[in-house]
Amino acid sequence: MKELLILAAIPTFLIYFSLAVPKVSITRKLTPILHWSQLGLVIWMTWSVLTGQEPRITIAPGLALDRIGAYFVVLTTAIMASCVTHADYFFEQEKTSIDESSWHLRIFYACINLFLFAMTFVFLCDNLGYLWIGIETTTLSSAPLVYFDRTKNALEASWKYLIICSVGIAFALLGTVFIFAASQHGGIGNGTLTISELILRAPALSFPLLRLGFIFCLIGYGTKAGIFPLHSWLPDAYSEAPAPASAMLSAALVNCALFGIWRVVQITQATNSHSVTFELVAALGTITVVAASLFLVRQHSFKRLWAYSSIENVGLMLVAIGLGSGGLFLLQAINHSLAKAAVFLLSGNIIQGAGTKKLHGLHGIIKSSPMWGGLLALATFAITGSPPFGSFLSEIAILTASANTNHWILAMFLVFAIALSFVAICTHVGGVLFGAPKADFNAVQPLRASIVPAALICGALVLGTVVHVDFWMKLR
Amino acid sequence: MSLDIYEMLALSAAVVAILMLGTSHLRLNFWLYGIHTVIVALEAWWIGGLAGHTDELFLPNIFGAIGLALPQHTVEALFFGLFKGIGVPIFLGSIVDKVKVEGDTGTLLPSALSMHLAIILLGVSYLLSAQLPVLSNDADTKIGAMAAMSLVFSGMLLMLTRRLAISQILGFLVMENGIYLFALTQTHGMPMIVEMGVLLDVLVGVMITGLLLFNIKKSFEHIDVTQLTDLRD
Numbered sequence: 206m207k208e209l210l211i212l213a214a215i216p217t218f219l220i221y222f223s224l225a226v227p228k229v230s231i232t233r234k235l236t237p238i239l240h241w242s243q244l245g246l247v248i249w250m251t252w253s254v255l256t257g258q259e260p261r262i263t264i265a266p267g268l269a270l271d272r273i274g275a276y277f278v279v280l281t282t283a284i285m286a287s288c289v290t291h292a293d294y295f296f297e298q299e300k301t302s303i304d305e306s307s308w309h310l311r312i313f314y315a316c317i318n319l320f321l322f323a324m325t326f327v328f329l330c331d332n333l334g335y336l337w338i339g340i341e342t343t344t345l346s347s348a349p350l351v352y353f354d355r356t357k358n359a360l361e362a363s364w365k366y367l368i369i370c371s372v373g374i375a376f377a378l379l380g381t382v383f384i385f386a387a388s389q390h391g392g393i394g395n396g397t398l399t400i401s402e403l404i405l406r407a408p409a410l411s412f413p414l415l416r417l418g419f420i421f422c423l424i425g426y427g428t429k430a431g432i433f434p435l436h437s438w439l440p441d442a443y444s445e446a447p448a449p450a451s452a453m454l455s456a457a458l459v460n461c462a463l464f465g466i467w468r469v470v471q472i473t474q475a476t477n478s479h480s481v482t483f484e485l486v487a488a489l490g491t492i493t494v495v496a497a498s499l500f501l502v503r504q505h506s507f508k509r510l511w512a513y514s515s516i517e518n519v520g521l522m523l524v525a526i527g528l529g530s531g532g533l534f535l536l537q538a539i540n541h542s543l544a545k546a547a548v549f550l551l552s553g554n555i556i557q558g559a560g561t562k563k564l565h566g567l568h569g570i571i572k573s574s575p576m577w578g579g580l581l582a583l584a585t586f587a588i589t590g591s592p593p594f595g596s597f598l599s600e601i602a603i604l605t606a607s608a609n610t611n612h613w614i615l616a617m618f619l620v621f622a623i624a625l626s627f628v629a630i631c632t633h634v635g636g637v638l639f640g641a642p643k644a645d646f647n648a649v650q651p652l653r654a655s656i657v658p659a660a661l662i663c664g665a666l667v668l669g670t671v672v673h674v675d676f677w678m679k680l681r
Numbered sequence: 682m683s684l685d686i687y688e689m690l691a692l693s694a695a696v697v698a699i700l701m702l703g704t705s706h707l708r709l710n711f712w713l714y715g716i717h718t719v720i721v722a723l724e725a726w727w728i729g730g731l732a733g734h735t736d737e738l739f740l741p742n743i744f745g746a747i748g749l750a751l752p753q754h755t756v757e758a759l760f761f762g763l764f765k766g767i768g769v770p771i772f773l774g775s776i777v778d779k780v781k782v783e784g785d786t787g788t789l790l791p792s793a794l795s796m797h798l799a800i801i802l803l804g805v806s807y808l809l810s811a812q813l814p815v816l817s818n819d820a821d822t823k824i825g826a827m828a829a830m831s832l833v834f835s836g837m838l839l840m841l842t843r844r845l846a847i848s849q850i851l852g853f854l855v856m857e858n859g860i861y862l863f864a865l866t867q868t869h870g871m872p873m874i875v876e877m878g879v880l881l882d883v884l885v886g887v888m889i890t891g892l893l894l895f896n897i898k899k900s901f902e903h904i905d906v907t908q909l910t911d912l913r914d
Contacts (some may be wrong), residue, residue, distance in 0.1 A: 335877030343884040347890055359902050364893055364906075371886055372840070375856050378879065379833070382864040382871065396868060398875065414813075479780055529758055 206249055206265045209329070215243045216322040223314035223576070229307035232314050234294045240286035240321070247282050247325075249276040267332035267399060272529045273467075274328040277460055277538070280535040281328070284456045284542050285321050291550045291657040292449035295454050298557050299447070305480060312449075313353050317348040320453070327461045333381045333398040340429060343461055344370045350450040351442045352517050362438075362445035370429050377425025377465070383418030384472070387411045394633070400468055407475035415473065423486065424468045430462035431516045432523065433493040441510035444562065449554020451615030455515045455526035455549060456542040459522060463519065467526050467534060474529055487527030491615050491622075501633075502640055506562050507552055510633055514588055515545060515628055521603060524619065528606050537603065537675040540596040544587035546659035555637070558647040565634060569642030576655050578638050580662065585634045587665045589627045595668030600676050684824070690724040691828035693871070694804065698835040698855055703796040705788050707777055707847065714851055715770040721858050721865075722762030728865055731752020757873060761861075761880060769795050769854065769887055773847060776891045780898040790842040799835050805832035823878060825866025832859030844905050847896050850887060 219239055223232045237656040253259045262273040270278070296310060312389070323346055327339035352363040382399070388403060389396035391410035397403065403410070428435040443451045470486060497517035502512045518541040525533040554577055559567050571578030587594040600623060607616045683691070697717040701710055740796050788795065810826035836856030842848050861879075 244782055245818055332875075335876065338875070338878035338882055341886070345882065345885055345889060352893070355686075355896075360893065363847070364890075364897065367886070367890055367893065368840075368853070371853060372856070375853065375860060378857075379860050379863065382860060382868065385864070385871055386867045398872065534807075618790060 206260070208264045209268060209326075211246065211250065212243075212325055212329075213322055215239050215246070216318040219318040220315045223311050223318065225372070226311075227307070228313070229310045230297075230356070232311065233296060236314055236317070236646055237286060237293060240282070240289050240650075243321075244279070244282045244286050246672055247278055250383040250646045251268050251278060255279070262327060263331075267335050270328045270329055271333040273535055274464075276330045276535055278325055278465060280542055281457045281460065282321070284316070284546050285324075285453060285562075287657050287661060288449045288452045288456075288546060289317065289551065290639065291452075291553075291654075293326065294651070294654050295447065295449055295550075295553055295557070305375070309355065311355060312349055314571070315674045317453070318344050318347045320350070324461050327338065330468075331400050333384060333403075333468070335398060336400075336468060337381055340377070340461060340465055341374050343458060344374060344429065345456060347450075347458060350454070351446040353447050353450065355444065356445075358441075359445040361422075362441040365438045366442040369435070369542065373428025373435060376428070377422050380421030380423075380425055380469070383414050383421060384469070385418075387414035387418060390414060401471065403472045407472055410476065412476060414535055415476065419427050419469055419473045420485070422490070423466060426462045426465040426469075427489070427523075430459050430466070430523075431493075431519050432489055433496045433516070433520070436493075436516050437572060439516060440509045440512040443515070443549075444506055444508040448508075448549055448556070451511075451553075452546040452549035455511070459515065459519055460521075460538050461540065463522050463526065463534070466523070467531065470526055470529070471531075479518040483527055483612075484527075484529070484611075487524050489617055490520045490523030490525075490527055491525060491618050493517070494622045494626075495618055498622040498629065501626050501629040504633055505564055507556060507564055507567060508549070509561060510564070510630065511548055511552060511588075514548075514626065514630060515541075517622070518545070518588075521600065521619075522613065524607065525603050528603070528610060528612075530606060531680070532677040533599065533602055533606060536674070538597070540556040540594070540599050540665060541588070543661045543668070544584060544594065544596060547580070547584040547658040547665070548588055549662075551577055551584055551658045555581070558650075559643060560645070560647070564636060567637045567643075568640035568674040570646075571638045573646040573652055576650065580655060580658050581634065582638060582660065583662050585630060587662060588611045589630050590623060591627070593669045596665070596666045597674075598669055598674050603680070685745065686864075687727050687826075688824040689901055690720055690849070691825045691866060694720040694724070694858070694862065695831045695835070697826040697892070698832050698858075699796060699799045699803070701855070702799050702835060702838060703792050703852070704908070705792060705843065705845075705846070705848075707844070708774070709911075710848070710851055711770040711774055711777075714854065715766050716767075717855070718766035718858060719762050720857055721862055722758045722766055724862065725865055725870065726754055726758035728869060729758060754870070757870070761876065764880065764884055769884070770886065772852065772891060776895060777847065781894060788842050789832060789844065793844050795838055799831070799838055801839070802834040803831040807832060822866050826863065827886060829859050829863035829866060832862060835859075837914060848889050848908050849906060854883070854887065 226232055251270060254262055254270055254272055257272065261269050320343060322341055325344040327343065328334060330336040330339055348367045351366055352359055374457055385396050387396055387410045391406060405659045431439040437659050443455060446454060497513050497520060500513045522534055522537050527535055555567065555570055556562050587596060590596040596648045604616050604619060605628050694717050697713055701713045704710065705803030776787055806827045809830055810823045813826055833856050836852045839855060843849065870876065
């Protein structure tokens with residue numbers, strides 16, 4: 206229990222601090238410092254699980270941390286800290302367009318901290334009910350982030366986000382109830398929602414109910430993650446939210462939703478019938494990747510482009526989950542998070558400089574700002590999966606794994622879709638980078654605007670060159 | 682062919698939800714929603730008494746400390762009925778007051794037709810509930826499952842066929858009630874902490890959407906969701 210309180214201490218303090226202190230620039234400077242200390246705290250607390258000395262830490266009944274969860278907690282806290290560090294610069298630039306009081310910004314920072322705590326909580330959950338509560342809390346705490354601009358479009362986007370994700374998560378609740386019923390019929394007495402116990406007793410659970418529960422949970426948490434037919438809220442929410450918030454949503458929140466799916470897949474896999482998980486989850490992932498790459502061909506707005514790229518990566522992670530490999534899922538998630546956060550933060554800079562989000566209004570960035578243009582080019586390579594970045598290794602590993610298990614059709618579609626999206630994204634970003642530079646590009650480009658994206662890209666580079674894939678494959 | 686009291690309660694909750702579909706008058710919808718949630722809370726109390734749930738909980742200890750010895754299911758049903766059955770309609774009613782919804786932009790489907798559709802879906806849920814395996818220690822939980830599924834369907838119909846944004850919130854709440862009722866009749870309720878957490882999340886969600894709705898009225902001058910179509914590819 207004390208681990209949970211330690212993890213909650215800094216976010217809770219920051220929530221009160223953000224709301225109470227009227228001078229928001231203090232909050233803006235203090236939050237990154239405290240978030241980086243939170244990262245240090247998290248690494249120190251989970252060190253034994255990260256290095257594999259202990260298989261899991263039990264925190265309280267219903268809360269436990271295993272190795273993959275520990276890596277995710279570290280990743281999420283690191284991404285939040287980076288985005289908040291960059292947000293300090295971003296909101297300083299944006300200050301000229303906020304004519305109201307700083308109340309909106311204070312609510313924004315308070316919600317960021319609640320969001321961080323909710324996401325950390327999700328990765329700690331060993332109980333399906335707590336997992337549901339955590340994921341719904343992340344939805345509720347990120348809706349004000351999307352609504353920050355208070356424009357009509359932001360309002361529409363946050364309304365769609367809240368309603369569609371809440372309905373989706375309600376379906377996930379139905380799935381949780383089905384799994385609970387399956388455990389009651391499977392001779393566990395009063396039934397249990399504890400994930401580790403369900404995995405242990407999986408062959409005894411009533412399979413029809415478990416399968417129904419699995420499907421509903423997949424649909425429910427999949428809506429939150431952005432799976433193909435249910436993704437309609439995602440491009441709107443990512444494009445209307447301010448750039449640090451889009452980076453947080455894309456790089457940290459999808460991991461939470463997919464982690465929920467991963468937990469349910471773990472339970473279903475422990476039964477003797479694998480076919481449900483392989484066929485359904487991997488097929489759904491492939492359909493999502495193909496659909497996203499088709500959508501990517503025709504895009505008009507810079508941030509929507511990256512939103513569809515997120516949907517594509519969600520599909521890839523879903524394929525990794527469907528193949529049953531937690532290590533591959535983690536690897537793809539880490540690479541995607543690092544690169545996507547860098548991309549969104551850089552896009553935020555560029556959009557602030559150019560004053561428009563539309564692709565036809567952005568061109569010649571590499572001449573207006575060589576630093577940002579160069580970093581954007583590197584980040585684009587990182588996100589589309591070209592060597593030497595880490596996402597190349599993870600995508601090759603996923604393709605190899607699907608070929609090893611004889612899923613040739615899946616592998617073929619994936620190769621086609623990844624190639625198509627590479628071409629589409631590079632074409633669009635090429636249009637942004639090259640061409641005649643705009644005359645009215647805002648020339649203020651301090652070095653600290655580029656530090657965080659550059660650091661994230663370096664991280665992606667390190668993962669691609671130094672760390673070997675086998676390290677991740679052995680992470681089960 | 683006689684009905685136990687909990688089956689009767691479940692079915693009347695389903696029928697009240699179908700009544701909700703028959704009218705697009707907002708105040709009446711709120712009243713019907715309140716009545717229907719209180720019926721579900723009564724059912725929670727009744728089934729809790731039947732099952733005698735005694736797992737990990739601390740709220741009755743708090744009540745015990747102040748001298749009230751309330752069993753767990755009573756506490757749960759009380760919270761549910763009070764906050765969701767009475768608090769939520771009052772909150773939504775105050776929002777509607779402030780928003781001053783003038784007249785009714787109507788529905789995408791005529792009310793009589795949507796009621797008939799809901800009754801057909803009630804029949805569909807009867808057929809579906811016959812497929813579920815049954816709890817061994819209760820005689821017949823199929824009627825409860827049927828009522829719960831029809832509640833979920835009615836909630837979905839409410840969300841899909843209404844134009845006003847506030848009816849979407851109502852539809853979502855009815856769906857949540859249906860899922861809660863399903864958990865109640867099939868599994869005698871989930872662990873208390875989980876249910877309280879779910880209730881809390883749903884209430885906070887309703888508050889946030891209510892605030893958003895207020896701002897939608899301010900910005901768009903209407904709360905008609907079919908006209909929220911600016912963001913498109």
